[in-house]
Structure formats: structure tokens, C-alpha cells
Amino acid sequence: MSLPVVYYGSVVNPVSLKSFKALGACLIAVSSTGNIDWIVEDVHDSMVQETMGAHGYLDVEVVCLQDGEFLIPGFIDTHTHAPQVPNIGSGQSYELLEWLERITFPTESMFQDPDFARRTYTSVVRRIIDSGTTTCCYYGTIHLEATQVLFSNYLILHADYYLGQRAFIGKCNMDRNSPSYYIEPSVEVSMAATKALISHIKQLPSNPHAAEPLVQPILTPRFAITCTSPLLSSLGQLAASDPNLRIQTHISENLAEVTFTKSLFPECSSYAGAYDSFGLLRANTILAHAVHLSDDEITLIAKKKSGISHCPTSNFNLSSGVAPIGKYLDHGIKVGLGTDVSGGYSPSILNAIQNASIASKVIAMQTRGNPDASAEFSNKQLSVASLLYLATSGGAEVCDLENSVGSFSVGKSFDALQVNVRNNAGNPAMWGSDSGPRSLEGMLEQFLFCGDDRNISRVYVQGKLIGGTATR
Ligand SMILES: O=c1[nH]c(=O)c2nc[nH]c2[nH]1
Numbered sequence: 499m500s501l502p503v504v505y506y507g508s509v510v511n512p513v514s515l516k517s518f519k520a521l522g523a524c525l526i527a528v529s530s531t532g533n534i535d536w537i538v539e540d541v542h543d544s545m546v547q548e549t550m551g552a553h554g555y556l557d558v559e560v561v562c563l564q565d566g567e568f569l570i571p572g573f574i575d576t577h578t579h580a581p582q583v584p585n586i587g588s589g590q591s592y593e594l595l596e597w598l599e600r601i602t603f604p605t606e607s608m609f610q611d612p613d614f615a616r617r618t619y620t621s622v623v624r625r626i627i628d629s630g631t632t633t634c635c636y637y638g639t640i641h642l643e644a645t646q647v648l649f650s651n652y653l654i655l656h657a658d659y660y661l662g663q664r665a666f667i668g669k670c671n672m673d674r675n676s677p678s679y680y681i682e683p684s685v686e687v688s689m690a691a692t693k694a695l696i697s698h699i700k701q702l703p704s705n706p707h708a709a710e711p712l713v714q715p716i717l718t719p720r721f722a723i724t725c726t727s728p729l730l731s732s733l734g735q736l737a738a739s740d741p742n743l744r745i746q747t748h749i750s751e752n753l754a755e756v757t758f759t760k761s762l763f764p765e766c767s768s769y770a771g772a773y774d775s776f777g778l779l780r781a782n783t784i785l786a787h788a789v790h791l792s793d794d795e796i797t798l799i800a801k802k803k804s805g806i807s808h809c810p811t812s813n814f815n816l817s818s819g820v821a822p823i824g825k826y827l828d829h830g831i832k833v834g835l836g837t838d839v840s841g842g843y844s845p846s847i848l849n850a851i852q853n854a855s856i857a858s859k860v861i862a863m864q865t866r867g868n869p870d871a872s873a874e875f876s877n878k879q880l881s882v883a884s885l886l887y888l889a890t891s892g893g894a895e896v897c898d899l900e901n902s903v904g905s906f907s908v909g910k911s912f913d914a915l916q917v918n919v920r921n922n923a924g925n926p927a928m929w930g931s932d933s934g935p936r937s938l939e940g941m942l943e944q945f946l947f948c949g950d951d952r953n954i955s956r957v958y959v960q961g962k963l964i965g966g967t968a969t970r
């Protein structure tokens with residue numbers, strides 16, 4: 499257990515899709531458990547010690563942020579593929595199905611060799627942490643051993659793994675429509691490996707102070723095209739036996755994919771209907787992409803309370819389309835952001851924020867002649883407040899972690915980023931020696947739109963410093 503610590507300075511705290519708090523002189527107390535003990539806003543520096551004393555915090559370390567530094571909740575990446583980092587930036591000319599066949603499946607198949615996984619995954623996790631991702635939903639490959647290696651990075655990186663990054667780790671299920679060199683031979687083999695991974699991850703000790711283990715397994719049927727009905731049915735049964743087990747998959751990313759999926763499940767009403775028929779649509783299901791959903795599918799997903807991972811960089815990059823996120827928000831669907839490496843070419847949620855903004859502007863421009871005046875978000879560009887929310891609190895909702903992370907409040911874990919937009923951060927796009935003092939709102943907007951990992955000096959999960967430039 500570490501010592502309690504108090505952070506004093508500027509804090510940005512998401513409140514809703516429409517607002518956030520920009521607090522100039524805030525005290526956040528983090529107890530030795532890594533959870534937030536108390537928060538006091540607007541504290542003059544002459545009152546810091548007295549305020550701490552009133553909370554019984556005597557002789558506790560105070561970390562004071564400087565001008566140009568502020569805290570925000572850590573980013574939540576609701577969808578990425580760890581084994582695709584080696585081919586990040588390749589194959590940009592293809593659409594989804596061809597890209598899978600030519601670029602992705604060949605790379606993923608290399609993880610059959612656990613040594614390749616060992617050589618690759620450590621730097622992958624390190625890079626994602628330093629990009630500011632405190633919670634990450636990872637797809638592995640079909641290989642049990644390599645996915646165990648991915649998990650073991652939490653041991654390698656931090657000695658006591660449970661104080662590292664918060665993560666969901668899944669082994670892909672694929673028993674059809676996959677190349678002969680990268681396919682599981684049967685439902686039984688796929689299910690046995692899935693169960694073995696779950697037991698492997700669950701057997702390790704968890705942090706007693708975290709509401710749930712920091713690293714958890716997640717069911718990962720890759721997408722309906724690569725899973726037979728018996729496999730989806732077995733995964734649905736496994737999910738039914740453990741309501742807490744998260745599920746992640748892809749949905750309606752690309753029009754050719756949607757057509758192929760419907761041909762494979764003619765008895766189902768839709769792509770979403772196919773997942774639902776196997777019990778795979780529920781409140782802790784994370785559906786990546788959702789670019790081309792029908793109105794009936796939107797209604798079904800809203801009814802099931804499943805979450806959508808918006809992956810705008812990937813949606814642009816693979817020419818998949820523009821997901822109508824505003825419409826989903828108006829239907830009350832939970833939405834978070836995903837980098838979807840390597841469909842997306844950046845492991846940073848900052849890049850997903852920037853492309854989510856542009857995606858919403860594309861829709862707003864296309865529908866200018868037909869604004870939906872009665873709707874709050876449909877056909878409108880996403881505000882800074884909405885973008886911040888999707889990257890943090892929205893992601894927490896999608897991961898079913900909204901009571902533990904996603905914003906700063908008493909009782910939640912201190913999963914946070916210390917952002918630095920000062921000159922010494924080394925990003926010449928920011929600050930500038932003669933630009934003078936700026937508002938916290940202004941600094942936040944510039945960070946979201948032109949910041950990068952140079953501007954993330956500290957990354958905390960469950961109160962523990964796990965990355966950022968200050969650790970390098
Ligand atoms: O963007 C994507 N990346 C993938 O790896 C994948 N697999 C199925 N569907 C997918 N979409």
C-alpha cells in the first residue's frame with residue numbers, strides 16, 4: 499500500500515455529455531488504497547493545510563501542479579487490437595474484408611509463436627499507457643498462450659501486475675471464414691481455450707482495494723462472420739453463467755461485411771439480431787464501430803443497454819463510413835471511444851477524439867439542410883464537453899465501470915492524467931513563451947486537438963503512477 503497523497507491545482511472533471519467542470523484550485527485527496535477520499539473545490543493556497551487538517555490529512559504529501567498543468571480522468575480505450583500494433587499504418591488502401599485477409603490475419607498469425615508475443619506485447623502495453631489510456635479493452639489473437647503473454651505484461655511491467663493498467667483481455671474466437679493458417683479447428687477447441695484464459699486471468703490475486711480486479715477476461719467472438727452458430731451459442735451459454743463477464747465484438751462496420759453477415763444468418767432479423775439470438779447482447783457488451791445500423795437495430799441495442807465503441811479513425815481509414823454517434827446518444831445508448839489499432843493508425847485516444855470531432859462535423863455538414871431541431875445530438879457536431887465525456891465517463895459506462903472510474907468523485911479510483919501544456923512539455927504546438935496565461939477550458943481544448951503523449955507527464959491507475967513522460 500502506498501501513502502496517501504493530495505493533489506492541488508487545476509482539474510478538469512467531466513459532468514455530462516454537455517458539461518464539464520474546469521476547476522482552478524482544487525484539492526483531490528487519494529487515500530493509500532488509491533481511491534479518492536475527498537475533493538474540495540476552489541481552495542485558496544493559504545487554506546490548503548487547514549483544509550487538509552480538517553479532513554485528518556496531517557503530514558501528508560501535497561503535489562502542487564504548476565500553471566499549464568492540470569488533471570483529467572484517464573482515457574478509456576473501449577476497443578483495440580494489441581497484436582495489430584506491428585502492422586499499424588499498413589494497408590491503408592483496403593476496405594475491411596480485404597484488409598483482414600491481406601494485412602491483419604497474416605500479422606496476427608505470427609502470435610502462434612509465444613516468443614514473438616513476448617517480444618512484441620511489452621512495448622505495445624507500454625506505448626498505450628504512455629498515450630494516456632488507463633483502461634483498455636484488448637483483443638488478442640486466437641492463441642491461448644500468446645494471449646496469456648499479453649496478460650503477463652502486467653507482471654513484467656509492474657512487478658505487482660494488479661497496480662498496472664486497468665484492462666480487459668480477450669482471446670479471439672474464430673472457427674470459420676478465416677484462412678487455413680489462422681483458424682480454430684472446432685467449437686470445442688475454441689471454447690476450451692477461452693475457458694482456460696478466463697481461469698488463468700482470474701486465478702491471479704487482485705488488488706483488495708479496487709472494486710473489481712484491474713485486469714479481467716472478456717469474451718471476444720471476433721465478429722459474426724468468423725463464428726459459426728454453435729460457437730456463438732456456446733459463448734452465449736458461457737456468458738449466461740457469469741453475468742459480470744464482459745463481451746466485445748464488432749458490428750456493422752462495413753457494407754460488404756453487413757451483407758455477408760446477413761447471408762450467414764438468414765433466420766435472424768439483422769446483424770444485431772444475430773448476436774441477440776445467442777444471448778450476446780447485454781448491458782456489458784461492447785459493440786465496436788456500429789456505422790451502418792438500421793433503426794430496428796438501434797432500438798434493440800438501446801433496449802439491451804449494450805454500449806457502442808466509436809472508432810472514428812478506423813472508420814475513416816478503412817473507408818467504412820461515418821457512425822451517427824449523435825443519433826445513438828439521442829437514443830440513450832452508451833458510447834465510448836476506441837482506437838481500433840490497426841484499422842485505426844494511432845494508439846492514442848487523443849487521435850480518436852480528434853477524428854470523432856471531424857466525423858460529427860461531416861454529419862453536421864451533410865445534414866445542414868435537414869437539422870433535427872428536436873434532437874440534442876443528432877446531426878450536430880460534438881462539443882468539447884461531449885468529446886471529453888466519450889473519452890472518459892462514456893468509456894467507463896461502456897465497460898460497466900462507471901462506479902469506479904471515468905470522472906473524479908469520492909469513492910472512485912484515482913485513474914488520472916497529469917497534463918502539461920507548458921513549454922517544457924516539448925510539443926511546440928502548445929503554450930508558446932509569450933502566449934501568456936490562458937483559461938483552463940482553452941488549454942483543455944488545445945490539448946484534446948493538438949496534444950500528444952509529450953503532454954502527458956503522469957499516468958495514474960488506482961492511485962499508482964504507471965507511466966507518462968515523468969517516468970521516462
Ligand atoms: O476494424 C476491424 N478490425 C478487425 O481486426 C476486425 N475483425 C473483424 N472486424 C474487424 N474490424
Ligand SMILES: [Zn+2]
Nearest residue numbers: 579748786838
Ligand atoms: Zn476492431
